[in-house]
Amino acid sequence: xxxxxxxxxxxxxxxxxxxxxxxxxxxxxxxxxxxxxxxxxxxxxxxxxxxxxxxxxxxxxxxxxxxxxxxxxxxxxxxxxxxxxxxxxxxxxxxxxxxxxxxxxxxxxxxxxxxxxxxxxxxxxxxxxxxxxxxxxxxxxxxxxxxxxxxxxxxxxxxxxxxxxxxxxxxxxxxxxxxxxxxxxxxxxxxxxxxxxxxxxxxxxxxxxxxxxxxxxxxxxxxxxxxxxxxxxxxxxxxxxxxxxxxxxxxxxxxxxxxxxxxxxxxx
Numbered sequence: 001x002x003x004x005x006x007x008x009x010x011x012x013x014x015x016x017x018x019x020x021x022x023x024x025x026x027x028x029x030x031x032x033x034x035x036x037x038x039x040x041x042x043x044x045x046x047x048x049x050x051x052x053x054x055x056x057x058x059x060x061x062x063x064x065x066x067x068x069x070x071x072x073x074x075x076x077x078x079x080x081x082x083x084x085x086x087x088x089x090x091x092x093x094x095x096x097x098x099x100x101x102x103x104x105x106x107x108x109x110x111x112x113x114x115x116x117x118x119x120x121x122x123x124x125x126x127x128x129x130x131x132x133x134x135x136x137x138x139x140x141x142x143x144x145x146x147x148x149x150x151x152x153x154x155x156x157x158x159x160x161x162x163x164x165x166x167x168x169x170x171x172x173x174x175x176x177x178x179x180x181x182x183x184x185x186x187x188x189x190x191x192x193x194x195x196x197x198x199x200x201x202x203x204x205x206x207x208x209x210x211x212x213x214x215x216x217x218x219x220x221x222x223x224x225x226x227x228x229x230x231x232x233x234x235x236x237x238x239x240x241x242x243x244x245x246x247x248x249x250x251x252x253x254x255x256x257x258x259x260x261x262x263x264x265x266x267x268x
Contacts, residue, residue: 034109036163044204062252072086073262074105086237100183108168108262111171122138132250136157158254161257167253167267172229178195181228188241191228191243194227199222201218235262
C-alpha cells in the first residue's frame, strides 16, 4: 500500500525540460560497472529519517529477503547491456519488449550515478515510499506528453543508511489523463491511475506538493493530475513483476543499508 504523501509526490518533476541522456558507446569500457554515489547537489531533506524505510512490512521478512545472485542484475554481452537473467528466464517478453528493455538499460546505467539524474533535470521528493524507495521526477518529461523508455518521467532510488550512497532501482513513466497507455507488449504492463489534481513546485532542490484544495498560483507551481503511471524495475529483478508498484528490494536495501553496483557487486 502506498502512503498518501508518496502518491502525491510521485506525480512531481523537475521544473525545466532536461536534455535527453547521451547514448552510451557500445564498448566494454563505456559499459563498465557503476558504483552508487553520494549526492553532490545542495539538496538536504528537512528530516533525513524520512529518506529511509520506516516499517510497514514484516521487518524480519524484509531482513531475510534474498535475490537470486547476479541473475537479478544486468550483464554485458556483445557490446550491449542485457536485462537481468531472471527476467530472461521468465520468457514472457516479446522481442520488441526485450529491445525496449535493452534501450532502457543504457539510460539506467547513466542514472546509476544519481548525480547524472540531477544534471538531467530530475529532483528528489522528500520521503521514502514503502516498497518503492525515493522518487525523482522530471516535470519537463511529464508535461511533454511523450512516453519513451529513453526518457523516463521518474526514477526511484534507495539510500544506504551507512554510507549515504544512492542506488537506482527503477525507472517509471507518467502520462497526464485517465487513459491507460501502452509502451510494452506484455499484458502485465498495465500501470495504474491517480485521480488527484495536485499542485507541485521545486523548492530548495526538491519537489514539494501543495494540497489539492489550495490555490496553485505560487512561483513555479503547476498542476499535474490526474495521471496514468507505471513502474519499470528493469535495472534489478523484481520478483513481484517488472511493472509492479511494490519492490521488496527497496525496503530490504533501505533497512539494511546494503547496496549493489549496477551489475550486482556488493557495495561495502
